[in-house]
């Protein structure tokens with residue numbers, strides 16, 4: 001089928017501000033939008049830039065805004081993206097623009113690092129694995145799925161309003177450890193999240209949950225962290 | 236001018252192998268990791284099914300059985316001392332990962348849960364054994380996340396989105412690398428005492444592949460350009476279950492849970508090809524069987540694909556036929572294989588719980604690569620001469636634990652076991668030696684190469700060349716090979732290499748010039764395709780993943796040896812290190 005792509009373009013070495021590039025391509029309706037971007041790059045204009053790697057929704061490289069909604073370009077098929085023969089692709093919002101669809105991810109990863117995203121447990125585990133029951137394991141399963149694509153954080157109005165807000169992705173990462181029975185760092189992490197730029201900036205708008213390409217219940221996870229802060233209990 | 240940095244140990248690549256070696260090297264020396272992708276974007280994150288270790292958590296198991304299965308799976312081309320290390324250290328390595336926080340699935344009594352996987356058996360009963368440790372079907376994702384988390388905890392220094400384009404060698408020793416900072420386009424010289432190449436695979440040589448766009452074999456290609464050899468390049472694994480036309484992988488874990496192959500007549504055809512292991516026979520056997528069915532006209536609708544059937548009622552039917560008392564239901568399948576069920580729903584628009592899934596073999600894994608010794612040190616020739624200061628691990632390397640065909644779950648083991656050994660050795664080595672001088676113009680060759688591509692005004696388009704290369708490789712250097720096909724492929728590759736000299740790119744800028752980097756990567760793909768075809772042509776036998784229709788049998792008399800290939804297409808061989816197991820006929 002014929003597809004008209006409108007892609008937000010910006011070259012920091014040439015352009016004062018972003019503009020729309022328009023391209024007509026031939027695509028299969030079962031192709032990914034990422035394939036369409038590749039077609040533009042490989043056959044029409046090699047200067048188009050975007051991040052990509054796995055091409056099947058696993059690596060988190062290609063979070064973009066398609067028709068106004070945050071998605072992974074490799075996880076949305078042309079047939080589901082085309083509106084009146086057209087697809088609009090823009091960079092995600094709230095992070096500094098670098099070039100075309102590429103934004104600076106460093107502020108996002110700085111928030112990630114701030115919640116101490118690693119197991120904290122200094123006791124000697126011994127020769128064999130630490131034990132964890134299937135129920136304890138299930139408690140934090142949902143938040144282990146996060147691929148750090150930033151779809152959630154960059155769809156959040158609270159984050160757009162204030163970049164210092166740690167954002168949903170970092171809270172998801174904190175949740176993954178806070179509710180892991182093997183972890184002993186909950187208190188330290190909760191302290192970070194109790195700060196003014198921690199969980200309380202979340203206004204339960206649910207954008208994050210709606211856009212998560214891994215179907216993580218982001219708002220629920222944030223709610224559980226808020227509850228842990230209020231009650232002082234992890235259940 | 237190029238910016239200059241100095242580190243004791245430098246790791247190129249932030250997949251499982253790179254992060255594991257960085258973690259261990261950084262315990263005692265100043266270490267940095269350079270990666271063209273953000274670490275968590277590495278393709279290790281795509282690994283689904285599991286990581287094997289004879290923990291014996293579910294049923295009796297021994298590391299010696301794991302070793303024998305690996306050697307048999309590799310069609311006796313594995314170096315058996317390397318396999319023993321792999322399987323023995325796997326146990327400790329998996330427990331190490333658990334201690335780092337990896338969320339493995341658990342047994343009712345809280346231990347790491349394990350599942351069946353192709354080619355892994357109880358050596359006494361010959362039946363499949365539960366050896367693959369897993370975290371749903373995102374084991375690789377959890378390994379990558381966990382190792383990255385630990386690197387953050389240990390303050391490992393990262394240079395993210397820096398792409399290595401050259402290696403600095405003086406008097407045959409490695410003294411660092413040159414990388415492009417993608418965000419600025421600037422060159423950086425990294426001066427080091429020890430360098431680890433952990434750049435992953437090169438599946439993008441083929442069109443239908445499970446590999447990421449980024450898997451262009453940069454590390455192995457740079458090795459060739461430094462007049463060093465690659466080992467066993469003819470052994471490339473085609474995984475039997477790629478999503479039709481897209482190549483996206485559906486893990487063997489699906490068959491581990493009971494899914495089966497079905498042809499157009501509705502037959503479970505693997506019963507004919509592998510009476511004991513059936514659908515869990517090794518990957519090369521399954522991929523060939525699929526194409527034999529297709530050739531016999533048994534592909535679905537006469538086409539070039541078959542079905543993978545996950546429907547619970549069918550799985551139960553076959554479990555019953557196999558005399559198993561186990562039964563599954565839709566909920567069980569959904570919890571054990573959530574990601575791959577979703578891939579089918581998203582990319583094929585069908586529901587695997589109610590419909591069979593069209594699949595075809597997909598280019599998946601490089602058994603060959605940069606030759607190394609048991610401490611991951613890179614070897615310069617067939618005699619085992621070590622390249623000072625240079626290491627390699629992971630899919631880019633060939634220690635050879637996978638031989639002619641890798642067993643499922645053994646790559647992740649390889650990353651962790653040999654990544655760790657390499658990391659430890661690098662640190663020890665770095666502590667013993669001083670920095671050796673490098674020239675002020677260390678970046679010059681890389682600068683010239685990139686400028687030549689940037690300023691080339693030829694009429695050829697890199698995208699077109701890549702497309703043609705991939706097409707020819709699928710057609711001529713795939714599951715079935717012949718002298719004629721391979722010679723045709725080589726001629727074609729030579730023509731493409733000539734055309735590559737006359738390319739032009741659109742983007743002449745500095746910052747984030749992926750047009751330039753992709754064109755550079757295409758050069759790597761062409762070099763790797765060439766030595767793959769050359770090695771395949773020279774091996775006149777069939778073994779594991781390398782199948783020659785004109786030489787359909789394994790020939791231990793003449794070919795029980797590893798191929799070493801150089802960029803000038805020269806080939807030498809080195810013997811396989813046999814241990815406890817003499818080669819026997821491989822039957823599943």
Ligand SMILES: Cc1cc2nc3c(=O)[nH]c(=O)nc-3n(C[C@H](O)[C@H](O)[C@H](O)COP(=O)(O)OP(=O)(O)OC[C@H]3O[C@@H](n4cnc5c(N)ncnc54)[C@H](O)[C@@H]3O)c2cc1C
Nearest residue numbers: 248249250252271272279284285399435629630644646647
């Ligand atoms: C879909 C899929 C499923 C799989 N499932 C399993 C499984 O269940 N079990 C199993 O054992 N194996 C599995 N495998 C195989 C296994 O995942 C890979 O072989 C393994 O993860 C490779 O790891 P690595 O560390 O060698 O490289 P990768 O994880 O591929 O990492 C390569 C790294 O090198 C970097 N890099 C590359 N070139 C450059 C350069 N020029 N400069 C700087 N950095 C560079 C990249 O940025 C990246 O960080 C699977 C593979 C695929 C594709």
Ligand code: FES
Nearest residue numbers: 053054055060074
């Ligand atoms: S390219 Fe990996 S998530 Fe889209």
